[in-house]
Amino acid sequence: MKTALNNRKSGIFAWKLSAFGLTVMLLFGNQTTVNAQEHQHQHHDHHKATPEPKGYVSMQANYTIPEVMLVESDGKEKLLSKTVDPNKPVMLNFIFTTCTAICPSMSATFAQVAQKMDRGGETVQLVSISVDPEQDTPTKLKEYAKKFEAGSMWRLFTGTTANSILTQRAFDAYRGDKMNHVPLTFIRGANSVRWARIEGIASADELIKEYRALASK
């Protein structure tokens, strides 16, 4: 666990296919033997006293925003690859509005990022995509955005279940049931397919730092 955390600044390089596997290795490297029963029951993590992940792990990978139609909180259907401007930097995450622990923190952090960057005269596209799209109707997303005081920089999307899953898969973020989801934030500079993949709970300042490190490359 500690090794993984200490590595976070050293810029681990991983390509798309290996990014997830590497993360698993980094996070759980000290628990290489997972017995079959445990594996079967991994969704009952709350029964186990698993080591709590602290901080976050950052790595880089290539992702392409998929050609899927999603529905923005304004109720309009949009092609994700077009509506997210390729010429501007992006921070993207996956959330659902009834999520109790992880998402409120991630969403509050997105709101902070927007405020901080806005104050500094910088622009970043903040994109949140629901992993519970049937429950998170455009109206519910709108209410959620209002609760977190999302400014105009932050856009929220829902859509069909199939298209939400396609998008999650494009970022190696699909974990089956929404309750299995893990905190992930993806950061990309302008005109690039290279993303920073942030696993864990990062603060607004940490996300901005990661973004700057990427933008300066």
Added chain:
Amino acid sequence: MNRSRQAILNLLIAFLSSLIAGTVAAEALPADVSSASLVEIGRRIYQEGIVESGELLRGESAAHVTFIGKQAACIQCHRKSGLGTSEGNNTVRPITGAYLFLPSKSDVGANTDATGQTPLRQRALSRQGESRATYTQATFARSLRDGVNSAGQPMDRLMPRYALNDKEVAALAAYLKTLAAHPDPGVDQTTIHFATVIMPGVEPRQSQAMLDVLKAFVAGMNSETRSEVRRRTVATEPMYLSYRKWSLHVWTLTGPAEGWKAQLEQQYQQQPVFAVISGIGANWQPMHEFCEQQEIPCLFPNSDLPVTDGGYYSFYFSRGMALEAEVLAQHLSRVPSQREIGANLDQKGVIMQVFRKDDSRGVQAAQVFRSTMQKSKERVPENQTGVGVDIVDGLLPANLTEESWRQMLADRHPQTLVLWVGKDDLMKLGSWVVGASAAKQIYLSASMLGGDIARNPSFLGNNFNKSLDSIRLVYPFELSNRKARHMQRTRLWLQSKNIALTDERVQASTYFAATVAGDTVSHLLSNFSRDYFIELVEHMVGRSLATSVYPPLSLGPGQRFASRGAYLVRYSSDPNGDVEPVTDWIVPD
């Protein structure tokens, strides 16, 4: 109400005994603070995020996120039960008093308290070699203020730090000790009691279909799981801790709905039940109110009229008729080109909703459809949707004749008919609907018509071919090709129990409800808390192997309706074929 009073009493007992045992230091407490008022202060911090002064609770996490008020309240993550949850690999720990303040050594033991109940010593605290030292008032305060746990380790990044004063910390500790302090009613050391409900007016064939499934399931739980008593351990989970003999009570209600409340209360008084599984009836409102009032989890009844505006203890498959009406309204509010490919949908004019005054399913559907259409008209101008705003009611007379039907049509000349009617009326209306009306589109409700109608539109008689292009059904179920695969499991189970498949929807729905209840109970371990049961159901449904007649179901925190959409379908031109979708799965906003 009784439960909260009992909770306060429990707290008093727990508090006094803890004082005697000296496990919790109360040194910070002013002498004039009664424990009941202390619990209330703690409850407001925990549930509402309001501190004693009336100000909003504030907490800052290690990720420098400041949470305020409800967002900062403990219940947000640790949930109503206080027994915690998980999301992915983030674990939210149980924080009930027993978990925090009692020594953890004999945690998994089957000690009993003075009442003979298994004490809620919570989960194994020392699994995977990790132990958490018992909290004292001082370390508890430190955890809240500085984010350092009882073992001196930093807590999870998501856990906020709170600037609570000594009294507030003591109040919170007092409240935590009331959480899951005793098993909820309906369970003892050997037996767990469940009920199911049969309302008047249900076809005996259907109530029997439900009962057969439930009885076979309970018999299975009581015989096939004998080994669980001693040995069933999954990963580190001693699943056998929750093993109890299942006892099913059938509450058959009689007479008019006004009398049901008293009947339910009497039944409950005779034998409290831990939860209600399935049940069958048209108007679910009285049962819903009973479940909410008594704080009894009520799982997935066979009813098309669930209560759709709030409720904590009642879970439903969908929002029933309200959902169907909204789906249809959303469909008709789409611009024609996006509604259905290749169909002639430019008609304007009158929409007539046909229903019976005494069938509450039709009444509710008609009402929701009208108001939803009205709302969407405000958003989308009529000339874009191509459907008129003029919605009229066509109330069916008690004695329905072809002449009275023709008269209804002659009065209003509807272009679109929405038939919120059951099978009997449709069989009667059958050929008249197509033959006598100039309506270009006719919409039916698949759930009101029942399962057979989809496969066998015999009501159309000789008009079958003529009607194919004009009749559509609102269909809130999985399409047949996929459903067949899903239903395989249920069918095999029924077969193994020697139960004939008589009503696919009722039998599959009942089996689903029972399976979810069974899975959930086995994960309670020794925490027989109804609130925890509810929280586990929220988690369980999306992952259950149990299937239903709906597309894959899922829930989440606070969610109570497991399916959220419907298709519009048409009859197949192949007389042996099943319905075919003409739209995608529509989820109303």
